[in-house]
Amino acid sequence: MNPWAVAALRFLAALGLMLVNGVVMIYMLRKVLAKLHVRMGPMDNGPHGMFQTVFDVLKLLTKEDVTPRAVDKWLYFLAPVIVVVPSLMGYMVLPFSRTAVIADLPYGLLFFFAVMAVVPLGTLAAGWSSNNKWSLIGAMRIVGSQVTYEVPMLLAALSVVMMAGSMSLSDIVNAQSGVFLGFIPRWFVWNVPAFVLFFISGLIESGQTPFDMAEAESELVSGFATEYSSMKFGLLFLSEFSNTFLFSALLVTLFFGGWQIPWVPGDLVQPIAPFVFMIKTYIGIFFIMAIRGTMPRVRVDQMLALGWKFLLPVSLGWVMITGVLIKLGHVVVGSR
Amino acid sequence: MQQLDTTVARGVLERAGVTAAVETVEGLGAVCRVPAAQTRAALLALRDSDLGFGFLVDLFGVDTGETIDIVYNLRSLTRDEELLVKAEHGYDATLASVWDIFPAALMPERETCEMFGLLLSGHPNPKRLLTTDGSEPFLRKSLEVRTAEEVRDRASQHVDAGALDITASSLADASAPAAETVALPASLPRVPAGVDVEHSQNLVLNMGPQHPSTHGVLRIILELDGEEIVAGETVVGYLHRGIEKLAESRRFNAVGTLMDRGDYVAGIHGELAFALATEKIAGIEVPRRANWLRVLLGELNRISSHIVWYGPMGLDSGAMGQFLYTFRDREALLDILEEITGQRMMFNYVRPGGVVNDITTTAEAKIRAFLETYDVYLEENAELLMGNEIFQARTRGVGIFDRQTALAFGLTGPNLRASGVNWDIRRDRPYAAYDEFEFDVPVAEAGDIYARCQVRLEEMRQSARIVRQCLDGMPEGEHTAKVAKVLRPPAGEAYAAVESPRGELGVHLVTDGSDTPYRMRYRPPALYALQAGEAFLPGNLIADGVVLMGSVDLILGEVDR
Numbered sequence: 001m002n003p004w005a006v007a008a009l010r011f012l013a014a015l016g017l018m019l020v021n022g023v024v025m026i027y028m029l030r031k032v033l034a035k036l037h038v039r040m041g042p043m044d045n046g047p048h049g050m051f052q053t054v055f056d057v058l059k060l061l062t063k064e065d066v067t068p069r070a071v072d073k074w075l076y077f078l079a080p081v082i083v084v085v086p087s088l089m090g091y092m093v094l095p096f097s098r099t100a101v102i103a104d105l106p107y108g109l110l111f112f113f114a115v116m117a118v119v120p121l122g123t124l125a126a127g128w129s130s131n132n133k134w135s136l137i138g139a140m141r142i143v144g145s146q147v148t149y150e151v152p153m154l155l156a157a158l159s160v161v162m163m164a165g166s167m168s169l170s171d172i173v174n175a176q177s178g179v180f181l182g183f184i185p186r187w188f189v190w191n192v193p194a195f196v197l198f199f200i201s202g203l204i205e206s207g208q209t210p211f212d213m214a215e216a217e218s219e220l221v222s223g224f225a226t227e228y229s230s231m232k233f234g235l236l237f238l239s240e241f242s243n244t245f246l247f248s249a250l251l252v253t254l255f256f257g258g259w260q261i262p263w264v265p266g267d268l269v270q271p272i273a274p275f276v277f278m279i280k281t282y283i284g285i286f287f288i289m290a291i292r293g294t295m296p297r298v299r300v301d302q303m304l305a306l307g308w309k310f311l312l313p314v315s316l317g318w319v320m321i322t323g324v325l326i327k328l329g330h331v332v333v334g335s336r
Numbered sequence: 337m338q339q340l341d342t343t344v345a346r347g348v349l350e351r352a353g354v355t356a357a358v359e360t361v362e363g364l365g366a367v368c369r370v371p372a373a374q375t376r377a378a379l380l381a382l383r384d385s386d387l388g389f390g391f392l393v394d395l396f397g398v399d400t401g402e403t404i405d406i407v408y409n410l411r412s413l414t415r416d417e418e419l420l421v422k423a424e425h426g427y428d429a430t431l432a433s434v435w436d437i438f439p440a441a442l443m444p445e446r447e448t449c450e451m452f453g454l455l456l457s458g459h460p461n462p463k464r465l466l467t468t469d470g471s472e473p474f475l476r477k478s479l480e481v482r483t484a485e486e487v488r489d490r491a492s493q494h495v496d497a498g499a500l501d502i503t504a505s506s507l508a509d510a511s512a513p514a515a516e517t518v519a520l521p522a523s524l525p526r527v528p529a530g531v532d533v534e535h536s537q538n539l540v541l542n543m544g545p546q547h548p549s550t551h552g553v554l555r556i557i558l559e560l561d562g563e564e565i566v567a568g569e570t571v572v573g574y575l576h577r578g579i580e581k582l583a584e585s586r587r588f589n590a591v592g593t594l595m596d597r598g599d600y601v602a603g604i605h606g607e608l609a610f611a612l613a614t615e616k617i618a619g620i621e622v623p624r625r626a627n628w629l630r631v632l633l634g635e636l637n638r639i640s641s642h643i644v645w646y647g648p649m650g651l652d653s654g655a656m657g658q659f660l661y662t663f664r665d666r667e668a669l670l671d672i673l674e675e676i677t678g679q680r681m682m683f684n685y686v687r688p689g690g691v692v693n694d695i696t697t698t699a700e701a702k703i704r705a706f707l708e709t710y711d712v713y714l715e716e717n718a719e720l721l722m723g724n725e726i727f728q729a730r731t732r733g734v735g736i737f738d739r740q741t742a743l744a745f746g747l748t749g750p751n752l753r754a755s756g757v758n759w760d761i762r763r764d765r766p767y768a769a770y771d772e773f774e775f776d777v778p779v780a781e782a783g784d785i786y787a788r789c790q791v792r793l794e795e796m797r798q799s800a801r802i803v804r805q806c807l808d809g810m811p812e813g814e815h816t817a818k819v820a821k822v823l824r825p826p827a828g829e830a831y832a833a834v835e836s837p838r839g840e841l842g843v844h845l846v847t848d849g850s851d852t853p854y855r856m857r858y859r860p861p862a863l864y865a866l867q868a869g870e871a872f873l874p875g876n877l878i879a880d881g882v883v884l885m886g887s888v889d890l891i892l893g894e895v896d897r
Contacts, residue, residue, distance in 0.1 A: 033656075036657060037656070037657055037660035037661070038660060038661065038664055039660060133539060133541050134541075137541075137563070137878070209654060210654065210726050212654070219549070219878050219879050219882055220878075221547060221548060293656070293657050294655065294657050294720065295654070295655060295724070295726060296650065296653040296654040296655040296721070296724060296726045296727045296730060297653060297654025297655075297726070297730075297879075298726050298729065298730070299729075299730055299877060299879045299880065300563055300877065300879060301563075301877060302729060302730075
């Protein structure tokens with residue numbers, strides 16, 4: 001098959017997944033929050049309001065696209081693109097099964113972090129170009145938080161990389177196959193400090209409660225997205241949900257064995273591997289949403305203090321300890 | 337309450353060189369008349385003497401037809417005494433600000449001046465408070481309550497604005513000599529002079545009136561350095577309906593409807609304060625059952641009001657679940673209130689002489705059923721929010737009002753008790769039937785936002801306790817005294833205060849023997865809380881500012897009246 005056609009199809013698959021994820025997750029968020037808050041959520045459109053998000057997307061698509069006069073036009077139009085494209089690129093390296101990977105790069109994890117680091121640039125552009133004080137404060141908060149989560153998140157992932165001995169996400173998944181003692185899945189989540197560090201940093205990265213600084217509803221109302229309307233707002237919104245999905249997917253890949261089911265040989269899982277992967281990811285998303293429904297928000301200075309004074313030194317220390325432990329393991333077990 | 341020894345007060349004022357007449361007036365207690373020019377000296381002497389009148393309960397004006405009386409309602413918490421200081425001003429006088437003696441006077445002074453057409457000197461932020469420029473001094477007796485048509489037909493109006501230039505938004509008297517200021521509370525971060533929007537070098541951010549966490553229509557102008565608030569100014573008046581003026585054209589039975597629209601979340605308390613003041617002047621004996629019903633409804637209303645504070649408190653700090661959990665209780669509560677009074681919020685239930693309806697048996701069963709679930713839900717909610725580490729990190733040690741500050745700014749109710757002042761009108765000035773009930777008055781020492789949360793939570797538990805006692809021991813009898821349909825109380829003056837969920841909700845009533853009040857002053861506890869919040873915004877981050885303003889429990893209907 002023509003490699004260009006393959007590339008195009010893969011791109012369309014990723015795009016489709018991203019869009020469908022967005023629609024499903026918005027509906028899920030509404031229902032999960034509603035259940036947590038003892039209310040019904042959307043109920044009118046379709047059974048249990050299932051088509052509500054579809055109609056919402058239609059509304060966003062057909063709505064008048066208002067461009068405020070005072071905005072910086074180029075950046076204002078470019079910002080949603082800068083936000084969405086890296087988020088879409090993140091899907092490239094996710095291993096849905098052994099073969100269902102858009103691009104199985106040997107340095108997939110690094111690639112993932114590299115593209116995701118561009119997202120805050122887009123939100124900064126959105127906040128800056130909006131020419132609105134609320135947006136600006138929201139955007140500044142995002143930039144402030146990026147320096148807080150980026151390094152600890154990388155270091156936490158690094159400790160997993162050391163355990164797997166590879167930066168390819170497929171290799172990391174493969175390294176988690178099998179069980180200890182006959183029943184405990186051989187997942188990297190037993191590397192608890194790395195998991196906790198990664199989870200907290202990831203919450204900051206995807207802008208989820210308790211770290212939803214950029215659009216702190218009770219402080220900044222809509223934050224960087226204040227001046228956006230119609231599908232441009234839809235894109236910003238979509239990328240936020242997409243980032244949450246990516247974060248959960250990465251969490252599953254790094255710590256919960258990816259597409260694998262423990263106790264079942266990998267070859268048997270292959271036909272349903274993408275489903276397993278999606279179910280695991282959505283369980284992760286459910287937990288993130290549950291946190292969103294109950295937790296208060298930390299203050300912006302408390303978040304920065306958490307990042308610099310706790311996450312950073314602890315993750316640095318843990319990388320070192322992991323290294324020592326791995327070496328000790330080799331000595332005791334007798335090296336590979 | 338102790339009766340103030342008038343000779344002692346006279347001695348204190350004489351030593352300060354003030355020529356004052358101190359007498360005891362029926363219904364009011366000790367009243368002291370001082371010359372306008374010596375008001376500051378008199379107040380300073382009273383504050384700093386052994387009498388210890390360090391608490392300004394209220395400041396307002398009364399247009400007597402010849403002069404404008406500015407009334408300072410003082411209280412001494414150490415000696416449990418009260419004193420009214422009255423100063424006569426001419427119609428084009430300048431009011432010398434006493435904000436440095438009693439910071440609580442900051443906003444009431446602005447309001448009094450705009451409403452009576454006086455100028456203001458020595459005030460850090462002499463702007464109109466409730467009205468916009470172009471508004472006449474509404475509380476003057478020469479201005480009638482007008483119909484909408486009369487207002488539209490501007491030409492027919494006679495504007496008698498005294499010294500006030502009604503086209504200006506400033507109340508400042510430029511010609512007044514600068515007065516000597518006295519030391520301000522040490523904790524005050526800066527002089528609350530508002531935000532200089534035109535000359536500020538910092539980012540000026542306009543928060544509200546359409547903002548999710550301003551609790552109604554409050555506008556806060558923030559001067560920001562990064563995320564830190566350098567100066568803050570609150571702009572209120574969006575809900576100003578002139579309740580005090582309207583009351584002058586309503587019969588005594590009908591003022592309750594206006595009071596409901598003041599503090600619209602706890603209407604019973606406003607109605608009750610007005611009914612108590614009327615009963616004091618008219619000498620009406622209220623049946624015991626009516627008093628018990630007032631307590632019952634008052635406490636149910638207190639719970640529903642605290643719920644409306646507690647839920648948004650979670651929302652302000654980012655936990656949206658709290659809001660919806662607490663409204664589960666509030667829904668049941670409003671159904672009960674609706675069954676008893678016929679209305680969910682605008683009750684008009686408490687009238688001079690008693691209450692409108694007796695309680696029904698089904699309502700009693702509903703209240704008991706509600707209390708069962710309420711106890712469980714309250715503890716769950718409390719654990720979920722108050723026990724949360726993040727919430728504690730956000731609220732402990734933030735927005736502190738120490739004891740001195742709380743008293744100086746005229747904070748009352750839970751806000752005052754959270755600062756370590758053990759003062760509850762229900763216990764210390766018992767009204768209705770509160771002396772027959774057993775309840776604890778929660779006090780916290782820290783004075784921070786968390787302490788205010790703790791005090792209010794405990795109050796919600798105590799209210800449930802009072803409601804239970806009410807249901808168990810409800811006496812038999814009439815639910816209202818026999819009162820004339822058109823009340824004409826004798827000429828007189830009285831002050832009655834109730835402990836509303838927000839603090840001391842007082843009504844100062846002046847009557848002239850007619851079927852309408854001559855002057856009705858509504859002491860809004862939320863206004864005093866608001867100015868304290870405003871004064872302590874500087875130095876906080878935006879996020880803290882939001883929680884701070886939420887923690888003092890603002891109801892803008894009451895602030896603006």
